Amino acid sequence: MADMIVVKNLKKRYGDKQAVDGVSFSVKKGEIFGILGPNGAGKTTTLEMMETLRPIDGGSVKIDGIDVGKNPDAIKYIIGVQPQTPAFQDKTKLTEVIEMFAAAYGEKVDVMAFLRDVDLEEKANAYVENLSGGQKQRLSITTALVHGPKVFFLDEPTTGLDPQARRHLWELIQKVRDKGISVIMTTHYMDEAEILCDRIAVMDNGKIVAIDTPRNLIKALLKRGFKKSQEVQQANLEDVFIDLTGKDLREGA
Amino acid sequence: MKNSFKKSLYTVMTFVRISTKRFFRDKLALFFTIGFPLIFLFVFGGLNSGSGEVSFNVAIINQSDSQFATDFVKQAKEGKILKVNDEVTNLDEAKQKMSRSEIDATIVLPDDFGKVKGDAAYPSGEANIIYTQNNQSSAAALSSILDAQFKGINSSLVTNVTPFTVKSEQLNERSLSAFDYTFAGLLGFAIIGMGIFGPMNVFPELKKMGILRRLSTTPLKVWQYFLATMIGQAAIGLIALAIMFIVAILVFHLEVVGNWFELAIFLVLGITMILGIGLALGGWAKNERQVAPLGNIIVFPMMFLSGTFFPRYLMPEWLQNISAFLPLTPVIDGIRLIATEGRHFIDILPQIGLIGAWMIIIYFLAFKLFRWE
Numbered sequence: 001m002a003d004m005i006v007v008k009n010l011k012k013r014y015g016d017k018q019a020v021d022g023v024s025f026s027v028k029k030g031e032i033f034g035i036l037g038p039n040g041a042g043k044t045t046t047l048e049m050m051e052t053l054r055p056i057d058g059g060s061v062k063i064d065g066i067d068v069g070k071n072p073d074a075i076k077y078i079i080g081v082q083p084q085t086p087a088f089q090d091k092t093k094l095t096e097v098i099e100m101f102a103a104a105y106g107e108k109v110d111v112m113a114f115l116r117d118v119d120l121e122e123k124a125n126a127y128v129e130n131l132s133g134g135q136k137q138r139l140s141i142t143t144a145l146v147h148g149p150k151v152f153f154l155d156e157p158t159t160g161l162d163p164q165a166r167r168h169l170w171e172l173i174q175k176v177r178d179k180g181i182s183v184i185m186t187t188h189y190m191d192e193a194e195i196l197c198d199r200i201a202v203m204d205n206g207k208i209v210a211i212d213t214p215r216n217l218i219k220a221l222l223k224r225g226f227k228k229s230q231e232v233q234q235a236n237l238e239d240v241f242i243d244l245t246g247k248d249l250r251e252g253a
Numbered sequence: 254m255k256n257s258f259k260k261s262l263y264t265v266m267t268f269v270r271i272s273t274k275r276f277f278r279d280k281l282a283l284f285f286t287i288g289f290p291l292i293f294l295f296v297f298g299g300l301n302s303g304s305g306e307v308s309f310n311v312a313i314i315n316q317s318d319s320q321f322a323t324d325f326v327k328q329a330k331e332g333k334i335l336k337v338n339d340e341v342t343n344l345d346e347a348k349q350k351m352s353r354s355e356i357d358a359t360i361v362l363p364d365d366f367g368k369v370k371g372d373a374a375y376p377s378g379e380a381n382i383i384y385t386q387n388n389q390s391s392a393a394a395l396s397s398i399l400d401a402q403f404k405g406i407n408s409s410l411v412t413n414v415t416p417f418t419v420k421s422e423q424l425n426e427r428s429l430s431a432f433d434y435t436f437a438g439l440l441g442f443a444i445i446g447m448g449i450f451g452p453m454n455v456f457p458e459l460k461k462m463g464i465l466r467r468l469s470t471t472p473l474k475v476w477q478y479f480l481a482t483m484i485g486q487a488a489i490g491l492i493a494l495a496i497m498f499i500v501a502i503l504v505f506h507l508e509v510v511g512n513w514f515e516l517a518i519f520l521v522l523g524i525t526m527i528l529g530i531g532l533a534l535g536g537w538a539k540n541e542r543q544v545a546p547l548g549n550i551i552v553f554p555m556m557f558l559s560g561t562f563f564p565r566y567l568m569p570e571w572l573q574n575i576s577a578f579l580p581l582t583p584v585i586d587g588i589r590l591i592a593t594e595g596r597h598f599i600d601i602l603p604q605i606g607l608i609g610a611w612m613i614i615i616y617f618l619a620f621k622l623f624r625w626e
Binding site: 051052053073076077079081083085086087088089090091092096099100101103104105106107108127147 | 257260261263264267268271274275278279459462463464466467468469470471472473
């Protein structure tokens with residue numbers, strides 16, 4: 001499959017710190033690509049350079065053949081960005097939020113269809129300040145898709161959500177991928193990366209230390225003779241929690 | 254090209270429509286834009302409302318039991334010139350109130366006031382006006398008023414020949430009242446409130462929440478965002494100012510002699526220029542703490558020197574020369590010249606030119622300094 005995104009030797013320096021130190025990877029069309037790493041590894045900075053939010057110090061990013069550094073205005077039409085903590089101005093109805101984001105691209109869209117995509121139809125005329133964290137995340141996702149982007153960026157999308165809302169969001173992200181959109185996300189949750197991501201890049205100190213599918217990364221580790229000290233259980237606490245409370249989204253979630 | 258321009262305009266108008274709707278849902282914003290200036294209008298309008306007639310706060314201590322004295326006190330209380338304080342019954346109380354400037358002077362009618370003395374055919378007496386050092390001018394004016402009243406009474410009692418008299422005549426031409434100045438100043442105050450304090454508080458908040466940053470990942474341009482804010486603010490501003498005009502006309506008898514259309518255009522011009530200051534400050538600041546001191550440095554001189562709360566002609570000449578060039582000064586002057594003096598654009602070209610010059614400087618800075626986060 002063709003590469004939608006090609007990142008070559010990307011660099012960013014903040015004062016003394018080389019935040020991103022020669023990162024290269026590519027993302028295919030219709031793939032969920034995860035960037036993992038501890039805090040300060042350079043995940044968010046890498047993402048921000050790709051999103052045109054930060055000037056690129058060195059190297060290049062090409063999305064759909066367009067150079068981000070040289071033509072940021074054209075890039076903005078083909079990317080959708082989900083910030084870490086979505087926020088909207090008070091006293092705005094959900095329908096108006098979508099209208100405004102579509103208008104930012106000069107477009108007029110079927111607002112209800114976009115709300116339906118993220119199960120927020122019933123909240124159409126509510127004000128944004130009355131949404132829960134999960135609902136805000138979903139609204140934010142749909143606003144990032146109003147213009148039919150080719151690439152969708154998510155920065156730690158499920159931080160602070162309850163297990164039901166997280167799973168719901170995973171399904172949403174998979175639906176986005178199934179439309180042929182390339183998804184790039186950062187996360188701190190390994191289970192999330194394992195379930196959701198088609199491929200993963202692990203970053204540390206501004207460099208990519210490993211890049212492959214989750215399955216291959218695990219295989220490679222086992223090949224090196226790794227053994228967990230504890231016996232692996234067939235279920236974990238989250239499985240218990242979901243079994244007890246069900247998968248349905250909660251009121252206000 | 255034409256299509257992309259249409260799209261740009263659609264973007265701007267959608268932002269205008271939705272943010273205007275938001276404004277009318279926001280009770281706090283409504284209060285600060287419309288209610289707050291109205292409160293000032295009532296306070297300052299109330300202070301100036303009596304400016305047409307001179308009146309004195311006095312206490313009258315009547316020590317006489319004559320019918321003439323009783324009638325005199327009654328008439329004084331009914332008249333408009335004197336505001337008689339009923340609480341004061343003796344001179345000590347009166348002195349206390351005078352020392353606090355609660356009353357301007359005290360009129361004492363001695364016990365023989367208004368009595369017929371000896372074999373005279375008519376009553377006579379001497380009223381004493383007591384005042385403090387601070388109130389010399391009020392006391393002098395009060396003396397001549399009472400003097401004039403007594404002359405009237407005297408001439409009805411004794412016929413006198415008066416070779417020289419004074420007659421005053423009122424011209425039909427209207428001069429500016431204190432309220433005309435105050436009102437133009439209050440409009441200026443309202444324009445500062447919505448044009449500068451509005452964006453100065455809102456933009457840093459939007460940055461903190463990451464809302465502007467999120468918008469910056471869309472193709473939305475700074476000029477589109479500014480233009481949307483300008484159109485929205487100008488519309489809301491005109492409504493707020495129109496309400497002030499209505500109240501001023503109905504309650505404080507403001508007489509607008511100028512052309513309403515010219516006035517509206519001029520107000521939009523003024524609002525747009527002043528809004529640029531808010532956009533520059535709010536667009537530049539990363540957070541509220543950064544913008545507050547700078548905002549105050551810029552706003553306070555205009556607040557006090559541009560004729561907002563008191564007219565500029567009261568200032569020393571050197572200060573008038575400086576304050577003439579503050580951005581708000583031509584706005585307030587222009588409003589007064591059009592609204593209450595009936596001038597036209599052609600007469601206020603200096604004001605319009607100054608506003609235009611500021612507009613160029615301010616918007617150049619606003620675009621240069623704007624940051625999405």
